[in-house]
Amino acid sequence: MTQPDTEGGWQRLHPLSPLLRGGVVLLAVLGYLVSQLVDEVLGSFDAGGYVPGGDAGPQEEWAWRAYPLLALAVLVLVIAAVAGASWVSWRFSRFRVADGQVELRTGVLFRQHRQVPLERVQAVETTRPLLARAVGLSQVVVQSAGGSDSHLTLAFLGAERAERVRAHLLELAGRSDEGAPAQRLPGAAEEVEGAEPLVAVPNGRLFVATILHGSTLVLGVVLVVGGFALGVGRVGLEVLAAAPALIPVVLGLGVSRVKELLVHGNFSLARSRTSLRVRHGLTDLRVASVPLHRVQAVEVLQPLWWRPWGWWRVRVNVAGVQGEGGDDEETTLLPVGTLAEALTVLGALGAHPEDPVLHEALTGTGGESGWTGPPRVARWLDPWSWRRAGYALAAHAVYLRAGRFTRHALVVPHARVQSLALDQGPLQGRLALASVRVVSTPGPVGPQVQHLAVADAERLLARVAERARVARRRVPDPAPALTRRPEPPLAPGGAPLVD
């Protein structure tokens, strides 16, 4: 694609693009014009008619009313102008992938030329908004680290071409950062873009899991208690006066649940050589790629009400994917899945599925060797979870866990630690406790351990800092730490902890 097949490698977008980009506006304008016209045409047949009384623009009103054909001509002209403008805009919009950069030029009068170096590309996704989908087009969004302002959007391309461009970009971006030998997967015969399917989430399970949410359960209890009180307790109808107050709550809740369903519906995850491919969306099907080496931190969590089903959710912090995709969309690698599925996903991220530390992080209840948790005094500050909370250090990553009811297990590779912070409030100060934050890039995962003994917290800080130091040195530049072979592979049998 570097060879100039169209002057200098520049390519054009799909000719319908400008129309689609202005799609909604255009439809609205057209609709308005047409309705206006119809009104006027009908009005001109009305015998009495209305007198164009206003002094604002009697001439125009007259023109509309008196010459419906003229109005029609104007409409046609407008359409022609729009089409012309679209054509010019299309002529001037070009993109190319060359010299290690993606470039997009747009605009006729106000020209814009955006370049994104391939090594800064964090993710490439194709999306299909409704209108575009109707005509079989997709857009390719090239995401870079600077937030949504620095994204480069190729809108629109034919669906097939969009996929090709995405694959090409990913391959280039993946290759240019990888530098090091390509990741070696145990016994996986990889094709070039052979995405190996990992997990698919049935919509039925997702539906149940979505309903099983703290807020809906509380609401259900409230409704049941309310109904019970009304029916049996004869509290009286004044209780109903509280009902309107519930309406916004119910609405908000419904919206959030439905959104969850819409976002995570039709979820499936596949792995190619250098990235994970997430397909999701009930109505707006999205395909996002998460380059494996951009994953900064992983969290596996299980709300209390998912426990009977043994369901887990896996989410990650991905460098450069915050803001635009919302907090949920690109960063959830498994909306709800069984333990085996969660472990499959973790495996794709480089963890060993039988790693005992990982299992202790998931379901441990406290006191395992290798784990350091809050001391007994912490029960004053965290009466429920202090026993389970804690950290363990493995050779390649730090494991954190928290939450007795809603279980959280987090993994941050040493090479991914941005910085470290200790915090101590006055109460903690009295009890000689401190909290440790292992700062990651922005995202849903916020790794921290609360209420450790000060000495343990300081030790954690020192050790993680030390490991991070070594890991940074060992892995030059964009370090696929979590993703490359787990450095000294986590021995399933032995003690993978350093202490």
Added chain:
Amino acid sequence: MSVPVAPPEPDDAPGVTLRGGGLAWRPVAPQLATARTVPLLAALAVALLACVVVALLVTPWVWLGVPLLLAAGGWAVWLVRRQVSAISWVELEEEIVIRKGRLFRSLVSVPYGRLQYVDIQSGPLARALGIASCEIHTASPESGGSLPGLPTAEAEALRARLAARGETQRAGL
């Protein structure tokens, strides 16, 4: 499994601790206390003035407010001094560590290799006092350390040092 981790550097031996410990922690410039006290005193003066005016014009009860305000002002000034004296920082081999606070203690350790850029800011008052604040940014907005109240020349020098070290120890995102 004991991966032979590089032996800790000699200056790591005392260790980074929440309460200081053996490292050569450096305080920030005492002018910072002045820079923070002046606006405080200005606000206090305005409140006192309002108090006196109301007391003279409306009701003498408001005189009670004056000692209260003075006490609050004195307490705030004391607090600022304590806060400022609690800020300290140290440059280690591979990271810069900043400690703050007494009641609410915090400690941030930012590896040089993670630095994205460093900001130096100073308002008019701070400039008059010859100090500037140095803000350290990494790829994560929450991990930035800010180091207020460095003498301007030192802030510039620190920025240059940080930039140089960040360059040599740069790690990917």
